[in-house]
Amino acid sequence: MDFLEVFLQELNEKGQEAIKLIKSFIENKDPTSIHEIYRLFHTIKGSASLVGFDKFKQLFHKIEDYFKRQMNGEDVITEDFMLKLLTVVPEVLKKDSDLTDNELEHYIDIIEGRKSPSEAKAYVTTSETIPAELLQELLSNTLSAENSLMREDTQNALREIRLVKQKLVSLLENTFYIKLRQVLANFEVLVMQEAFSNKKKVKFELQIGEERIEKKDSEMLLNMLTHLVRNAIAHGIELPEERTKKGKPEVGKIIIRSYVQGNELFLEIEDDGRGLEFEKIKQKAIEKGLGNLKPEEVIFVPGFSTKDKADETAGRGIGLDVVKNFATARGGDVEVVSATGKGTRFIVHFPIKTFLVRVLVLEADDLRFCIDLQDILEIVSKAEIKDGQLKQKDKLYDITFSCTSPRFAVITKNNKALLVSNLIGIFDGQVSSESYGMIKGFVKNIFVYPLPIISPEQFLKLQKPSEKVRKVLVIDDSVVTRNILGKFLVNFGYTVFEAENGIEGIEVFKKENPDVIVCDVEMPGIDGFETTRRIRELNKDVPIIIFSTLTSEQLSKGLEVGANAYLSKDEPPERLVRLIERFIQ
Known part of the structure; x- marks a missing residue:
């Protein structure tokens, strides 16, 4: 391990320890933690100097000065200052090289109040690199496959090609997908900042598993959740004295949780605040000519707000159309459950995709589509049809789809059957991020055009409408x-x-x-x-x-x-x- 690796490891350890103490200071106002935070930043500054990270040294020297002034009697370490550190320090810990001049200036501007904490990520750049060891493995497997083909050893060549494919899939998944917990890693800081700005006390819980989303969606997802959390703090969570009068704990609660059902990712954003003001929403909806919509629907109309004058976080409706659009554009939706005086829960759900899927491609008359191999129980070549049902091994299966000249029956995991004219074959294909109604996604790289992956539960919808040709x-x-x-x-x-x-x-x-x-x-x-x-x-x-x-x-x-x-x-x-x-x- 070289000096740089040692420094980066120490930077992360000391930095995380400092972040923990800063959070403790904000929550408990414990002045004894100030000297310990100072000591940690002083250590980081000295180590940065030794490895030649001059801009790092300058940044932590600037931070260190504030703690020195506090220990000398000045009142400069405020909750607002600590929140700024909670914004800057986690971003700096992501670096694996020295700061640039622009980054140094940017972070100092935030610490000294010339820029808002929300701009903290403006100069953070990350580069994706492929590990040299993995490239060597891929080359080795490719050469082995090539040599096996030259020896006409096709079985060994196929084995090596499969190994290359598996490693490439893993590499590409890590390139195009990101864990949800990584996207929300610094979300607690946002909650602290918003609570401080609104003079409210909020406890934040993140109940996130190992779910992953596409990296291209991560920024939009973060913006969507930011809208919901800001609205919850500004308009849902009550002030401490109001909560006390209502018999609630003075500290409000916001929870973000995730879980998977079927092939969909669910995100719940819940608060224990005052809930939606249904009567106020109804009245405003009538004024805007939207009286035919329920309150749970009208809040998602673009620009709808219960406030007459807009401000940065005015009204529960601000930004909710963004939430709706995010979900529906990905084949999902958003619902809201609210109880007056008890709180609000938004439930956002949309299909999740894998990078590669193995499918069976089928033909039914002039339709060509595919089914995820995991959804198939059995394929029958000589189907016995009895009273509109498929009989197979003394079991009867409802037929949910048929065609003009059926030759094969496919039995799916939901114990339904579909009759098709031809089996094209089993293929591995890349899954696109689109979904649409009955379609779980689209698979590419099999034919020149994408094929729809049909969900077994939706085969009835695949039948052509006889009443009208589109x-x-x-x-x-x-x-x-x-x-x-x-x-x-x-x-x-x-x-x-x-x-x-x-x-x-x-x-x-x-x-x-x-x-x-x-x-x-x-x-x-x-x-x-x-x-x-x-x-x-x-x-x-x-x-x-x-x-x-x-x-x-x-x-x-x-x-x-x-x-x-x-x-x-x-x-x-x-x-x-x-x-x-x-x-x-």
């Missing part, structure tokens, strides 16, 4: 785009018509009268904007989705000529299905 017109000069979108949409029961330019698209529209139009912009002849304008002259109501890669100016033009929505070609095609379904419904 028609989509795709207008695009790219044959690749038309083919991929066409096959993809057919999997959802749509009848798809294609046109390679605007003029042809208008003629197909007149003939087929589609329910939705998906239109590119850059095409030979008339472009997508002119195509949209002409179709809009023929029909004012048909939904038109611009499917292209546009600048904001071009997007505005598309909406001006009559398009209803825009989706970038950079987005996964499964989002197009959600958009189409929204318009059809």
